[in-house]
Amino acid sequence: MENKGTIKDFNNPNLIHRLPAGMLKGDFSTELFSDRSTKKVYAVTNGTTVSFDEIDPVLRAQVFERLLKDEKALESLKHLNQKEATEHYAFCVFGAADSTADFCADGILQEADNFICSDNCICLHWNSKKMKIDGEVLTPRQLEVARLLATDLCDKQIADQLNISLSTLDTHKKNLFEKCNVSSKTGLAIKLIDNKIIQ
Numbered sequence: 001m002e003n004k005g006t007i008k009d010f011n012n013p014n015l016i017h018r019l020p021a022g023m024l025k026g027d028f029s030t031e032l033f034s035d036r037s038t039k040k041v042y043a044v045t046n047g048t049t050v051s052f053d054e055i056d057p058v059l060r061a062q063v064f065e066r067l068l069k070d071e072k073a074l075e076s077l078k079h080l081n082q083k084e085a086t087e088h089y090a091f092c093v094f095g096a097a098d099s100t101a102d103f104c105a106d107g108i109l110q111e112a113d114n115f116i117c118s119d120n121c122i123c124l125h126w127n128s129k130k131m132k133i134d135g136e137v138l139t140p141r142q143l144e145v146a147r148l149l150a151t152d153l154c155d156k157q158i159a160d161q162l163n164i165s166l167s168t169l170d171t172h173k174k175n176l177f178e179k180c181n182v183s184s185k186t187g188l189a190i191k192l193i194d195n196k197i198i199q
């Protein structure tokens with residue numbers, strides 16, 4: 001007889017907590033992750049965590065190359081030296097400890113993480129930072145509205161905070177619900193959590 005309980009539930013991807021890449025011995029992919037309180041970046045590979053300074057220089061150089069291709073990020077970080085700028089860029093763009101490796105096992109840097117480093121960070125305007133919900137890119141403004149809609153604030157308070165009218169907020173809401181394929185604020189909040197935009 002088909003088991004309709006635990007096995008089916010366990011197959012629900014939303015219920016599976018995947019380990020960060022590189023966390024287990026024998027996993028030679030590398031995951032970068034950030035400590036938001038110190039803005040330090042670490043890397044874990046083959047079950048061992050090292051600081052950003054200790055990462056294989058070949059990997060670190062790829063992060064710097066990615067930074068060089070992003071004019072807006074370069075402009076934001078130009079007051080820092082190369083080492084500091086590279087770590088700051090890694091903090092903002094590759095900071096999530098997620099199950100999709102930042103460097104695959106052959107050492108090639110992958111796409112940016114869906115990661116909010118802090119509230120209203122300048123990095124949300126960088127070219128290499130693309131916050132996505134189920135593959136759809138959100139603009140920085142949409143992101144701001146979406147994150148507020150996922151709080152306990154009522155619409156009037158959100159509209160006031162964004163300095164927009166209730167009807168403008170309604171338009172934002174309609175567009176966001178459509179983009180995220182949800183029909184309520186709760187549905188939107190769940191999508192934001194699933195896509196690691198809020199935690």
Ligand SMILES: [Zn+2]
Nearest residue numbers: 092117121123
């Ligand atoms: Zn940032």
